[in-house]
Amino acid sequence: MKLANHSNFNAIDHLSRALPNFDSVKAKDNTKVVGLFYYLWHGYHGTQGPYDITKILQQDPNAMDNLDSSAWPDPTNVPMLHWGEPMFGYYLADDEWVLRRHVQMFIDAQIDVLYFDVTNGFNYEQNYLRLFEVLTELQEQGFQVPKVCFYLAPQTRGCGTGNLESLWFNLYKPERYKNLWFYWKGKPLIICHSKRQLPDEVRAFFTWRAPTWGDPKTPECWAWEGNPPKMATDLDGNPEQMAISVCANKCDLDSEDPLYGDNMSDGHWGALVHGRSWHNGAKDERENATHYGFHIGEQMEFALKEDPPVVFVCQWNEWLVPFLTTQTTDAPRYNYRGHDICFRDEFNEEYSRDIEPMKGGYKDAYYMQLISFVRRFKGMEAPTVDTVLSTIKNIDRFTEWDTAGIAYRKYIGGCKPRDHRAYDAIGKYTNYTGRNEFHISKVASDDQYIYFYAECVNKITAANGDNWMNLYIRNPKLTGPSWEGYHFIINRSRSSKLTAVERCAKNGEYSWDGIGEVEYSVKNNKINVKIPKMLLGISSEDFSIEFKWSDNMQDRDVMDFYVNGDCAPMGRLNYTYYFKKSAEA
Template sequence: MGPDQWGWLEVYPQHGFYNADNQVEQAAVGVAQNAVGGELSFMSHRDGAMGRSWHGGKKEPGAEAVNYGLNFAEQWQRAFDLNPEFVFITGWNEWVAGRFLEWYKYKAERDSLHSDGMFVDEYNQEYSRDIEPMKGGHTDNYYYQMISYIRRFKGMRPAPASSGEKTIVIDGDFADWQDVQPEYRDTIGDTLHRDHRGYGSTHYADTTGRNDLVLMKVARDAESVYFYVQTREKLTPCTDPQWMLLFIDADGDHRTGWQGYDFLVNHTLQDESTTTLKQNNGNGWQWKPVKLLQYKAVDNKLELRIPRELLGLGKIGPVAFDFHWADNIQMEGDITEFAISGDSAPNRRFNYRYGN
């Protein structure tokens, strides 16, 4: 390709687009392509376009293949081989299923799976190219796949180091947290209630937003691990359902626990100063009580202490684990609730990582 040109979508193997110095400046990476036989076509073509599960010159069989991002992965690998300065990703949110009887050189009655219409850019789950998460289906798989490849392409900042050992007094004062590092932050304002007209008779309403998670910290000493969380406004009463849940992946193994989480705090609270540590029993959303814990919540802040031995963390040596806060999820055992109901920190299926 000549200079002063960029691409937005190409079939594999994509071209490199060069600058005036004959260096690869840009390459396109797509989730799927409205192409048949290597040329421009439409997604609902009767011969099948290059959908989400297209790779290695053919469509991967099986109903689950659409969830794996095989086409997307192949395109990213080509981009890594080209090593351009820029990658153009197609696409985030198209969601336009325009219906045509004629388009380009095609006619619906002759070329489409449906004689009464053809769909050029978006047809169904397989023959579409949106990365934005969907309800059901592949949910947010393509979102995380995109993030993974962007991190490989651009690199990442190293994780901030944790401060040294410090004993925290669970008294509701919180002054002893001031010099604890790092600070884990979450998006502010994502508990906004929704009440809006949709298409036709559909109406979108969501009033689950409650405690807006803002800032989190972790401290440790030889005996315990301490957790701190701060919300934008005053915490709601601890008697509220699904109140300020803390999920902990203590062993760093996603294959253990529920979605990798081995422990859960605040699923059952005794009163305004005593909560429960629960451990996953290895069978989905099933938790057994381990021990009562001390906590304190004042205004918009909460702190609690967990003995290290209960989490399987020895007194000697480094400490490393992942954690996640959530408030007011509506459906237990569904990881997509972290993105739909209440608030979650960090967003969706991400975790915060603590280590020293």
């Protein structure tokens, strides 16, 4: 039996964009690094609300020009607002249920490092320690989790000095979570000005890179954003790092550029902002243009062309923005051209930088785009291919699977319940839909049949309803109706020995017509299904088939695969079974 790898994952997003496969990218280059800017601040600066700018402006479209609108909260009492709603809700940064899903998504995307934004003088120690626990848990299961690094304030003194001292004494000096540190040039990387007054012990411990927004002004200076992106180098001029961003601030705040008035974000910030839909020198005005990731797409292409060792991707999950008004600040740059309200960095779906999937809007399109970029930038190894015909003669005898087919392994812990405090108006989030947790999936085939196997962490519950232990299948060679790319669903109804095979009845809809019944078997924590290949449209000796196991899905929405019950693999991704008959067979 062979074990599948990341190249056995495939997906098609809601824009019909497929992930690149091994044949369309370069060979895997293990020296390449992709990092994500990650935020730990949700709820730390107050749990009032949540107040969502997008929903506020839906309630009162004129609210940006009226600070007295009843749609706004009291700006003297509410320091932070959300620009939109994350897929996992308005979570707090220490919500372990959310953190686990983040890490699982990073594993599947092959993210190498998380850069924690501590540029505002706070380390969020309680929150990063909770995340480190989850990272370590999944690392100990044998998965390659992202390593960690802190990105401090760009000032050479003042804001950030306390951050560094805290990180040194609480994390690095006692060697806590050393298993997670990201190393660069043989030492733990810290993105912080080395011009600060530092003890020799601290100075010698790290590899130092200076933080900056925009262009790296000197060697060994790593930006978190650039528009256009620029290459950071070492002291000898060798390429090191490049930052790319979902949305970018074009100019300096203090510029007198007259273009500001026409091109600033709708959030009344005076900087020229290139939003999500900016490309080819202009904002794309098509409906749902924000879904396509045009801006970061251009920056990704530039990074692929320049080919730096490290790409810094801005960003995963900021979501929050300070509520700056003339009632709360005297800084004239926040009161741009007479407006009483100003939002910096985040404002709405167009003018925001988050990749993390959202409710509605762009859904998980940016996450899929990120995976696609990682594959193109780092390359891919060849997928695991089955070359030997295997017949499961008795589907009630699960030991026949010990040496048959291809195995796919998923992390454990996704079915743990959610029961965690949230923003004040919500109280807490709960989710107890996790039921049968998938761990190992297998596929084998012979001339007539294809066999699917799933192994759960615990004994499989008794059959119950049409969302119990479903198997979704996509045949890439088929045309005709599909739901989110899936042509077939298995096991929405069943008897003691036979289970239903249904085919999508209407393209784009969760609507299925029965086309047959096939044998299946359940024993303890294992399930086994035997399907005639012809029923799935498999007509050639060499073929590929995509599949996903799902249990206890709540909503007939593909985004539910991230949230409720359990599935293998997570979210929109599918496992792919490749069969190529060997010459010796």
